[in-house]
Amino acid sequence: MPDSTAHILILDDDADVACAAQLLLRRRYGKVAALNDPAQLPRYLQQGAPDVVLLDLNFTPGRIDGGEGLALLDLLRVQPQPPFVIALTAYADVPLAVEALKRGACDFITKPWDNARLVAAVDAALARRTAPRTAAAGATAALMGDSPAIRAVKTMIASVGPTDANVMVLGENGVGKELVARAIHAASRRADGTCLAVDMGALPESTFESELFGHRKGSFTDAKADRAGRFQAASGGTLFLDEIGNMPLAAQAKLLTVLERREVTPIGADKPEAIDVRIVSATNLDEIKLFDPAVFRPDLLFRLNTIVIRVPPLRERRDDIPGLLRHYLGWYERQYQRPARELDVAAQAWLVQYAWPGNVRALRHACERAVILGTSAQYVLADFGLPGLDASAGQANPADLPPSAGAVHEVDAANAAGPVGTGSAATAPPLRIAGDDLTLSALERDAIAAALAAANGNISQAARTLGLSRAALYRKLGKHGI
Numbered sequence: 001m002p003d004s005t006a007h008i009l010i011l012d013d014d015a016d017v018a019c020a021a022q023l024l025l026r027r028r029y030g031k032v033a034a035l036n037d038p039a040q041l042p043r044y045l046q047q048g049a050p051d052v053v054l055l056d057l058n059f060t061p062g063r064i065d066g067g068e069g070l071a072l073l074d075l076l077r078v079q080p081q082p083p084f085v086i087a088l089t090a091y092a093d094v095p096l097a098v099e100a101l102k103r104g105a106c107d108f109i110t111k112p113w114d115n116a117r118l119v120a121a122v123d124a125a126l127a128r129r130t131a132p133r134t135a136a137a138g139a140t141a142a143l144m145g146d147s148p149a150i151r152a153v154k155t156m157i158a159s160v161g162p163t164d165a166n167v168m169v170l171g172e173n174g175v176g177k178e179l180v181a182r183a184i185h186a187a188s189r190r191a192d193g194t195c196l197a198v199d200m201g202a203l204p205e206s207t208f209e210s211e212l213f214g215h216r217k218g219s220f221t222d223a224k225a226d227r228a229g230r231f232q233a234a235s236g237g238t239l240f241l242d243e244i245g246n247m248p249l250a251a252q253a254k255l256l257t258v259l260e261r262r263e264v265t266p267i268g269a270d271k272p273e274a275i276d277v278r279i280v281s282a283t284n285l286d287e288i289k290l291f292d293p294a295v296f297r298p299d300l301l302f303r304l305n306t307i308v309i310r311v312p313p314l315r316e317r318r319d320d321i322p323g324l325l326r327h328y329l330g331w332y333e334r335q336y337q338r339p340a341r342e343l344d345v346a347a348q349a350w351l352v353q354y355a356w357p358g359n360v361r362a363l364r365h366a367c368e369r370a371v372i373l374g375t376s377a378q379y380v381l382a383d384f385g386l387p388g389l390d391a392s393a394g395q396a397n398p399a400d401l402p403p404s405a406g407a408v409h410e411v412d413a414a415n416a417a418g419p420v421g422t423g424s425a426a427t428a429p430p431l432r433i434a435g436d437d438l439t440l441s442a443l444e445r446d447a448i449a450a451a452l453a454a455a456n457g458n459i460s461q462a463a464r465t466l467g468l469s470r471a472a473l474y475r476k477l478g479k480h481g482i
């Protein structure tokens with residue numbers, strides 16, 4: 001709907017793209033501005049608060065990991081009046097768009113866009129202006145599942161949410177720890193404030209204090225202006241300290257001091273500032289490691305784990321799998337405007353029995369792949385591209401599926417067939433497993449698998465070994481179906 005009061009900002013380094021969007025949107029909305037240089041954004045935000053930002057995720061030519069765009073998204077989300085952000089991505093970069101949604105974007109559009117779709121997305125974002133502010137974090141999916149295990153988690157959230165107690169969320173990668181943290185925030189008295197996530201494993205030691213506690217202008221060479229740290233940005237809300245198990249001991253000591261005193265001193269400041277945040281932390285470390293003083297300081301653990309919530313792996317709550325499959329297949333059908341399709345019954349039986357080493361995140365990626373690549377009238381097993389699901393085991397029943405899909409093999413989707421019962425397995429050739437595949441993609445996949453194995457499945461550590469951000473590694477895991 002045309003809206004003369006709406007303020008839209010387009011952030012794209014490609015002046016032609018920005019100009020095209022500007023021309024289109026100017027016909028409908030009151031103020032439509034465009035910036036080609038992200039460095040101009042902070043100044044722009046000081047002068048006014050856009051309602052909707054169209055954000056290109058890749059600025060510098062040649063940089064395709066989306067790191068810059070995601071950093072800008074974080075900046076936009078901590079504004080006093082955060083805009084609704086629509087991420088702009090290249091068609092092939094859907095995992096990046098998904099990451100943007102996870103980090104708070106309300107929608108994404110792939111380039112080149114369809115004008116009607118772009119306008120519809122902006123209209124939908126503007127319609128949400130009237131919704132309560134907490135909906136701005138909109139992409140936070142509800143914690144789905146009705147298994148006894150997940151019901152127990154939801155009961156815990158409902159009872160600890162309203163207290164201000166620090167909560168530690170434990171569980172393997174991809175089980176939904178961040179969703180739990182956000183649900184705790186949503187159930188708390190701080191729900192109108194920000195829920196700010198910080199990946200503690202990814203903060204370099206050199207910038208740890210400045211990132212968390214802030215700095216004063218001139219306190220070091222790059223400190224061109226005062227900067228609030230994450231503790232201040234989350235004031236009145238919840239600070240979600242993710243991957244705390246990966247923090248170096250020196251950083252743990254600094255964090256402990258802050259939590260004990262409930263105040264932070266920005267670098268270069270002469271006096272401390274009181275903090276008002278609730279801390280929810282998470283780690284995928286198993287509890288034996290977490291209780292090892294050589295890995296984690298017991299006094300810090302004691303501060304953080306007033307309440308512990310354990311989120312079980314998906315293989316221990318298989319009852320949730322059919323609902324999650326339906327949810328994410330439907331979600332991606334809507335995202336990609338694909339027709340709704342049923343899931344083949346036999347394929348579902350396999351998927352329920354699968355070990356899901358990457359938990360719900362892997363299930364979500366598999367559904368996205370199925371929606372994009374599936375061509376049959378129904379979704380069949382091969383559409384999900386799951387490593388370890390070897391259809392040559394055509395005689396096998398679902399219980400024979402491997403307990404873990406740790407071995408990484410490339411499967412030839414063209415040759416892939418569903419399990420017995422799909423009607424095609426009996427005649428289709430088995431999946432091809434590439435043993436001597438020397439394509440770049442295969443080498444990348446092998447390097448990732450090796451780094452993960454060396455890091456015992458620890459994503460942050462593997463990302464560091466590979467020289468990638470965690471987000472970039474997750475995208476590659478999705479791409480390779482690991």
Ligand SMILES: Nc1ncnc2c1ncn2[C@@H]1O[C@H](COP(=O)(O)OP(=O)(O)OP(=O)(O)O)[C@@H](O)[C@H]1O
Nearest residue numbers: 141142143144172173174175176177178179360361
């Ligand atoms: N119960 C659930 N219902 C719906 N979606 C879920 C559920 N659990 C997880 N997901 C989805 O799976 C993905 C991973 O979830 P999340 O990031 O919360 O996991 P995590 O345990 O924090 O992972 P990591 O340890 O790797 O950071 C997200 O896309 C999330 O929306």
